[in-house]
Amino acid sequence: MGKKVNWAVLSTGRIAHELGECFAKHPDAVPYAVGSRDLAKAEAYKEEFGFQKAYGSYEEMLQDPDIDIVYIGTPTTMHYENAKMCLEHGKNVLCEKAITVNKKQFEALCALAKEKDLFLMEAMWLPLHPTFKKAAEWIREGRIGDVQYIKAEHTFQHPYDPTDRGFSKALGAGTILDLGVYNFAFAGEMFGAKPEKINMIGRLGPDGADIDSQVQLIYPGGYAIFTMGYTSDTTANTFIAGSKGKIQYNEIYTGAKYVYLYDDRMRIVETYAEPNGWVGLDYEVESVTECIQQGKKMHPVITWDHTLEMFDIVEECKRQMGVDYGEFEAL
Numbered sequence: 001m002g003k004k005v006n007w008a009v010l011s012t013g014r015i016a017h018e019l020g021e022c023f024a025k026h027p028d029a030v031p032y033a034v035g036s037r038d039l040a041k042a043e044a045y046k047e048e049f050g051f052q053k054a055y056g057s058y059e060e061m062l063q064d065p066d067i068d069i070v071y072i073g074t075p076t077t078m079h080y081e082n083a084k085m086c087l088e089h090g091k092n093v094l095c096e097k098a099i100t101v102n103k104k105q106f107e108a109l110c111a112l113a114k115e116k117d118l119f120l121m122e123a124m125w126l127p128l129h130p131t132f133k134k135a136a137e138w139i140r141e142g143r144i145g146d147v148q149y150i151k152a153e154h155t156f157q158h159p160y161d162p163t164d165r166g167f168s169k170a171l172g173a174g175t176i177l178d179l180g181v182y183n184f185a186f187a188g189e190m191f192g193a194k195p196e197k198i199n200m201i202g203r204l205g206p207d208g209a210d211i212d213s214q215v216q217l218i219y220p221g222g223y224a225i226f227t228m229g230y231t232s233d234t235t236a237n238t239f240i241a242g243s244k245g246k247i248q249y250n251e252i253y254t255g256a257k258y259v260y261l262y263d264d265r266m267r268i269v270e271t272y273a274e275p276n277g278w279v280g281l282d283y284e285v286e287s288v289t290e291c292i293q294q295g296k297k298m299h300p301v302i303t304w305d306h307t308l309e310m311f312d313i314v315e316e317c318k319r320q321m322g323v324d325y326g327e328f329e330a331l
């Protein structure tokens with residue numbers, strides 16, 4: 001066990017609740033402070049997850065000198081202003097995906113974090129998950145030969161609600177920022193390259209958010225196709241085909257419990273199971289706590305370059321779909 005790290009949670013929505021569940025499993029990560037726009041919500045969250053302090057505004061929470069890291073779980077269009085405010089208050093930041101709505105905002109946050117000598121990371125847990133790491137290891141070891149094709153379905157069926165962050169562009173809705181960021185990180189790791197070409201098609205909702213889409217990323221030697229959306233459920237299967245074998249996961253985007261290695265005749269030759277009974281956020285809490293203990297300013301896997309490369313794909317997808325977040329695109 002190392003030095004205890006005091007975590008603060010900025011907002012009390014759905015994902016903040018999922019994060020709250022994690023602290024009991026990570027003794028060095030202390031559930032310390034929570035800030036909400038509504039003190040009653042902060043108090044309720046504090047009681048539910050055993051936090052020590054509850055604040056009725058984000059600004060008030062950021063005055064607390066004993067916070068070691070702030071986790072931001074607000075809607076995506078709020079991330080830039082919230083992260084900037086945290087950094088300006090001298091706080092290390094782990095901010096939900098997509099960390100900003102565009103690349104220039106993320107670059108501005110990186111410059112500020114550098115100037116203030118603070119930790120900054122997009123909360124992209126997928127590459128930290130053991131089943132993801134196992135697949136990447138099989139690929140590096142040449143177990144499936146050259147990666148040729150990746151297919152993943154990443155969709156949810158939600159009734160249309162213009163006030164929900166899944167549909168409201170003002171809250172950062174859209175498949176590119178919400179779901180694409182996982183897929184782009186996934187494909188980049190498995191192909192070990194940047195895409196040479198991007199083709200995106202899809203459907204915009206009433207306020208111009210991309211609510212259903214399909215993106216094709218062409219890599220040297222292969223391609224990936226991702227289906228993403230909010231209006232139908234699919235099998236959530238993810239498949240990586242190589243010249244000598246295949247890899248398959250179920251439910252990768254909620255943290256696949258198993259990943260399967262197949263030979264070239266579609267026989268399972270190895271199965272790997274997530275070893276701890278943890279969810280993706282657990283791996284994030286564990287490794288970010290270690291980063292803070294070690295005084296790191298950048299996560300060793302989710303580096304700023306990792307996120308910047310993801311934004312290159314995001315920007316091109318937004319351009320092809322004609323998605324723009326208006327006032328929220330500004331610095």
Ligand SMILES: NC(=O)c1ccc[n+]([C@@H]2O[C@H](COP(=O)([O-])OP(=O)(O)OC[C@H]3O[C@@H](n4cnc5c(N)ncnc54)[C@H](OP(=O)(O)O)[C@@H]3O)[C@@H](O)[C@H]2O)c1
Nearest residue numbers: 011012013014015016036037073074075076096097098165
């Ligand atoms: N990593 C993952 O697996 C994962 C999963 C789901 C979502 N996410 C990301 O997490 C973020 C939040 O998603 P969520 O589903 O938790 O959203 P949510 O349930 O709508 O919660 C967002 C919270 O942000 C705060 N907030 C601040 N300004 C707001 C505003 N103008 N309107 C609404 N809420 C506002 C609210 O907390 P207070 O009222 O307490 O201030 C609210 O409860 C998104 O960026 C999303 O992409 C990540």
